[in-house]
Amino acid sequence: MNLFLDCEFNGFGGELISMALVDGDGNYFYEVLPCLEPINWVKENVLPMLDKQPVQPDVFKKRLMHFLGLYPEVHVIADWPEDLALFSRALVVGFGSCMVTPPLTMQLWMDRTIPVNSERPHNALSDAQALAKSYLLISQ
Template sequence: MKLFLDCEFNGFGGELISMALVDENEKYFYEVLPCMNPTSWVFNNVIPILNKQAIDLKEFQKYLFNFLNQYETIHIIADWPEDFSLFLTTLILQHGTCMITPKLTMELWESDTSLKIDSKIPHNALQDAFALKRSYFV
């Protein structure tokens, strides 16, 4: 199953704030983590449009595990490398232990420059993941 990934994070190289994965049938995972010290840009442009209450990392990982493990295989598509980094970090449960997932591959995808990834709510991970999916299948 193709899953389209988008993350919001606290400034360049900052911690994960929200993650969305949208499958080919538009079933989705979307969760938000606490962001204690957002940059001013994130405070003004991301936090107001999260549209979901933050949960702790353990709960986030439990929901992610349940979402991912409904598939036999997963092919994750993102248009920014940091999204993969943040996703993979959430798979680490503790020192020496990671989340069990179905067979997983990844694709860093750049849309044709003539195509614009048009999100209904830019900088909202869920809406951006839906937009990535729409753009991918054009």
């Protein structure tokens, strides 16, 4: 199953703030993590767009593992390298331990031939939905 990924993070190289994965049928995972020291740009442009209360990292990881487990295999598609890096880091659950997932592949897809604009820029769920629409339009 293709899952379209978007993440919001606290500035260049910063910690994960929110993550969304959307499948082609519209099912989704969307969670928000606490951001204790947001940079000014994030305070002004990302935090007001979250539309969800933060959960603790262990809850985030349990919900992510549950969502990924709904599929027999997963192909994660993102349009920015840091999103894939943050997703990969989220799979780590402890020292020397990662979550069990279905067979998983990842793709960096940066085709802007038919861009679909996000209805709520800097909201990971809205951005992931726009990515899915763009990808599906081009794939048809």
